[in-house]
Amino acid sequence: MKKIFTLLFAAFTAASMSAQQHTPMSFVGASNAKVSTMDVNNESDTIQFKMNGMTSGDITLPEMKGMAAIPSFTIKGATFTMGANHVVEFPSQEFSATVNIGGKEKAIKGSSLSATYNMADNSFDLSATFTYGSMPFPVTYTVKGYYVKPVTDAISVCIGSAYTYTNSSVTYNVRKYKDSDVEKVDVAVPAYTLDNTLIGNLSLGAYTVKGLVYDSEQGGFYRDYKDDGLTFHFSAEKDGNTTINGDYVFNSKKDNNILVKYDGTKVTSIINKFQMGAMPFDIVSTFNVNTTDINTVKTDNKHMDGKAYNIAGQRVSDDYKGIVIINGKKYLRK
DSSP: OOOOEEEOOTTOOOSSOOSSOOOOEEEEEEEEEEETTEEEEEEEEEEEEEEOSSSEEEEEEOOOTTOTTSOOEEEEEEEOEEOGGGEEEEEEEEEEEEEEETTEEEEEEEEEEEEEEETTTTEEEEEEEEEETTOSSOEEEEEEEEEEEEEEEEEEEEETTTEEEEEEEEEEEEEEEEETTEEEEEEEEOOEEEEEETTEEEEEOOEEEEEEEEETTTTEEEEEOTTSOOEEEEEEEETTEEEEEEEEEBOTTSOOEEEEEEETTEEEEEEEEEOBTTOSSOEEEEEEOOTTSGGGOOOOGGGOSSOEEOTTSOBOOTTOOEEEEETTEEEEEO
């Protein structure tokens, strides 16, 4: 029986998935929109791709910043093929979409859409030309984004090198990308809570550290962000009373740094050391990623037998369609 195997998208990692349905993937990167003589650049746009099956998916473009009249819209059923070297290719194609503005529908007519998704570096490169409503000139929108990978696990937080508290589930969003020829990482530190500490129930706000670069001495992607001008919200509640509640800057005279470690393409740990405002002690959060993600399926010897298994570890037949694991590696069988 003929078997066609294509390496599975590294980023399609939802724990429960059917053979044809996937969680939307987000890609963030610099974009450009051109209309006639107007040329608008944005450093950070987010596009989404949702795979519908083995040959098509939905692509959502963001609001065209600087062109407030053009809202976000979704291109449904964009077709693609699996190309060489693990590159998914969207050949040039027309498209259409509609958006609802103030109860009125406006049409979007696309004369051209082309894109590539490169699984090697998790980049999505797209170009789309379209008209919006009665706009007399077409818009050409281009973007190259890199996959924003959510990683979820427990976090351990040590306060003042003396007291340790935990939260059983937090989610970091991590983006690895190329800036010129330099590989960098952005980390969205999530908001989370710590209950029953010495000063009550704590709420720590979200913020994003950008531009981590690889540091061989640290063994991962590292950045000291004390001078980045970042702020975050911090509050404490004890016995029903709010004792602390405000936005704080990180102390530029103290260590404020973050380290992200990888094993191949997988984030294995995130260590964040920070000290805010006039706080007399530091806080160190340690986030270690459990290896139960389907991108890092661990197999015992019986699964290293050349046979096919589904993501639940069950043996499947030769005519099974969808995601299979053979000798510890994931494939997409059509």
